[in-house]
Amino acid sequence: MTESPFSIRDGREADLAYLNAYAAAEGMDALPSATGVRVAVNDEDVPVGFLRLQKGENGVFHVNPVVSCATWRGWGVGRALVEEALARVGELYLVARGASVPFYRALGFKEVPWDAIAPTIAADCDGCEMRGECAPLPMGKKVL
Template sequence: MAEDASLFSLRDARASDMPYVDAYAYAEGMDVIPSEEGVRAAVNADDVPVGFLRIQRGRNGVAHVNPVVTCATWRGFGVGRALVEEALSREGELRLVARGASVPFYEALGFSPIPWEAVDLTVVDDCDGCEMREECCPRPMGKRLVEGNAG
C-alpha cells in the first residue's frame, strides 16, 4: 500500500473519538486511554478516527509518545508516520518506549536508542512488572529536531 496523506487528516481528539481510540488500543493489548487530553487523531473523510497518538509530558518536561496506534486496516497508508512527524514538529523532541516489533518503524523515522533513565518513570512504569515484557522486548528511543533538521 502506498502512503497517501490525502486519505486522512489530523486533529485533536474529541470525547466522541474515545470509543475508537480505546478499541484500537485494546486490539494492541493496551489499556484504555484515560481521556482525550494529549491525543491527536488521524481521521478519514467521514471524520472517523483511523489512528491516534497520545503525548504525555513527564516530570522531566519532555514529550513522550504513549502510544501511537493505527487501525489495522489503515496500516501502510502513512497514518502512524504522519502522527509521529506532526508531534515531533510540534514538540521538537519525542521520547518513547517502543515495543520490539515497532522498533523498525521508529528507526525509519530517525529515532535511535536512548538510556532507560532518559524516559520519564511515569511512562516506563507501564513496562515494569508487565507479564508481556519478555515477549514485547521494549526499547527506549528518542528523536530531537535540531535547527529544523531531523537529528
C-alpha cells in the same frame, strides 16, 4: 502529489470508543481521556489512528502510544502522527515494542538510556507480564 486520505486533528471525548478499541486490539490499556491525543481521521471524520503525547516529569514529551487501525496500516497514518507531533514539540521520547522498533528507526529515532524516559512512562513496562515478549526499547528523537 496525491492528497492524503486522512487529516489530523485534536482528539475528542467522542473519539474514545474508536481509540480504545484500537488500543485493545494491540493489547494496550484504554485511554483515560482525550487529553494530549492527536487523531488521524478519514473523510467522514472517523478516527483511523491516534497518538497521545504526555509531558513527563523530566519536562520532555513522550509518545504513549501511537496506534493505527489495522485496515489503515500502510497508509502512512503512524508516520504522519509521529512527524506531526515531533514538529509540534521538537523532541520526543517513547518506549517502542520490539516489533515497532524498525518503524521508529525509519523515522530517525535512536535508542536512549532508560533514565531518559519519564518514570511514569517507564513504569508501564515495570512488572508487565508481556515484557519478555514485547522486548521494549527506549527511544528518542530531537528536531535539529
